[in-house]
Amino acid sequence: MKINTFKLSLFILTVLTVFISCEDDDLPTITFVEEDRTEQQMKDSDSIIDYLSTHYYNSSFFETGTDHKYTDIIITELQAGEDVPEGSTLLMDAVETHTTEFLEVDYEYYILRINQGAGEAPKFTDLVRVRYEGSSVEDGEVFDSRITPLDLTLVGNGFNTFGTIRAWQLVMPSFNTSTGFSIDNGVVNYNNFGLGVMFVPSGLAYFSGITTGSSYDNLIFKFEMLQYETVDDDGDGIPSYAEDLDANLSVFDDDSDEDEAPNFIDLDDDDDDVSTFNELEQTIYTVDTNMGESEPTLDDNEYEYSRSTDAGIITITTVKALDTDGNGVLDYLDDEVTINYNETSS
Ligand SMILES: [Ca+2]
Ligand SMILES: [Ca+2]
Ligand SMILES: [Ca+2]
Ligand SMILES: [Ca+2]
Numbered sequence: 001m002k003i004n005t006f007k008l009s010l011f012i013l014t015v016l017t018v019f020i021s022c023e024d025d026d027l028p029t030i031t032f033v034e035e036d037r038t039e040q041q042m043k044d045s046d047s048i049i050d051y052l053s054t055h056y057y058n059s060s061f062f063e064t065g066t067d068h069k070y071t072d073i074i075i076t077e078l079q080a081g082e083d084v085p086e087g088s089t090l091l092m093d094a095v096e097t098h099t100t101e102f103l104e105v106d107y108e109y110y111i112l113r114i115n116q117g118a119g120e121a122p123k124f125t126d127l128v129r130v131r132y133e134g135s136s137v138e139d140g141e142v143f144d145s146r147i148t149p150l151d152l153t154l155v156g157n158g159f160n161t162f163g164t165i166r167a168w169q170l171v172m173p174s175f176n177t178s179t180g181f182s183i184d185n186g187v188v189n190y191n192n193f194g195l196g197v198m199f200v201p202s203g204l205a206y207f208s209g210i211t212t213g214s215s216y217d218n219l220i221f222k223f224e225m226l227q228y229e230t231v232d233d234d235g236d237g238i239p240s241y242a243e244d245l246d247a248n249l250s251v252f253d254d255d256s257d258e259d260e261a262p263n264f265i266d267l268d269d270d271d272d273d274v275s276t277f278n279e280l281e282q283t284i285y286t287v288d289t290n291m292g293e294s295e296p297t298l299d300d301n302e303y304e305y306s307r308s309t310d311a312g313i314i315t316i317t318t319v320k321a322l323d324t325d326g327n328g329v330l331d332y333l334d335d336e337v338t339i340n341y342n343e344t345s346s
Pocket of ligand 3: 258261
């Protein structure tokens with residue numbers, strides 16, 4: 001049986017509700033009414049704008065030197081009648097404003113982009129290695145901080161990964177990782193990584209959940225984007241981000257064969273009994289870096305599947321989705337085409 005996590009949580013909620021309603025009639029009835037998302041967003045938007053208009057950060061600190069840390073970012077509340085001190089900038093004058101639609105509600109979120117980073121940008125389904133500190137807009141309380149790098153999968157698959165809040169899936173891919181790192185006395189120093197702060201409404205965070213200590217908290221995350229890895233949740237060769245066919249930054253609503261297993265966790269996306277992996281053409285590239293060779297540029301619809309390095313020789317296996325009958329639908333999504341590339345090549 002394929003498990004749908006959303007349905008599973010609904011099921012648990014239903015069981016809980018039934019359990020609560022079956023309690024002794026003398027006990028008070030526990031009723032949990034979730035706030036309306038649109039109304040909550042209006043309140044949250046006001047609180048965040050108020051926060052950004054009454055707090056400044058130490059901007060001049062970041063004008064010199066490199067590889068600043070998230071702990072270097074100091075946000076201070078402006079006192080009544082006080083001007084923003086020299087060397088500091090009001091957050092409202094420094095942040096980028098972004099908009100997004102999530103669960104049919106329009107949201108704004110804000111990014112203070114201190115360093116873009118010079119590596120590559122992760123995709124919204126990838127695993128990111130980050131350092132961060134999360135606090136609440138309302139009371140400034142730090143509810144989570146990771147000074148030691150932590151690996152997080154941005155989108156959970158409900159089986160072995162659990163994903164981050166929506167805001168992270170939107171913000172992290174807009175930053176780049178480091179270019180690499182050096183190890184100095186056992187300490188790993190990353191070079192030119194993404195550094196920023198995000199200000200997000202509860203609707204793009206935990207909403208009614210109490211992960212932060214209370215419900216409907218608007219959150220601030222200072223973060224460093226250090227490294228990333230491409231995630232292919234079902235291991236079928238198509239990275240999860242590329243299984244978001246309608247490019248709406250959700251992998252849960254793309255289900256080509258309508259069997260209720262979205263493509264990113266479906267091993268046979270078109271249900272033609274040839275697995276997705278077998279409908280992809282494999283290529284093995286050998287790159288001899290001793291001879292100054294450089295890595296191949298991959299075609300559209302071609303993805304790295306594995307790589308190994310031995311004595312300066314890199315072996316890269318890629319898989320490529322083809323449209324053999326030229327009807328505009330790639331073979332692995334076209335149940336009329338059932339070529340098994342692994343069968344024919346062996
Ligand atoms: Ca996949
Ligand atoms: Ca989608
Ligand atoms: Ca499916
Ligand atoms: Ca198939």
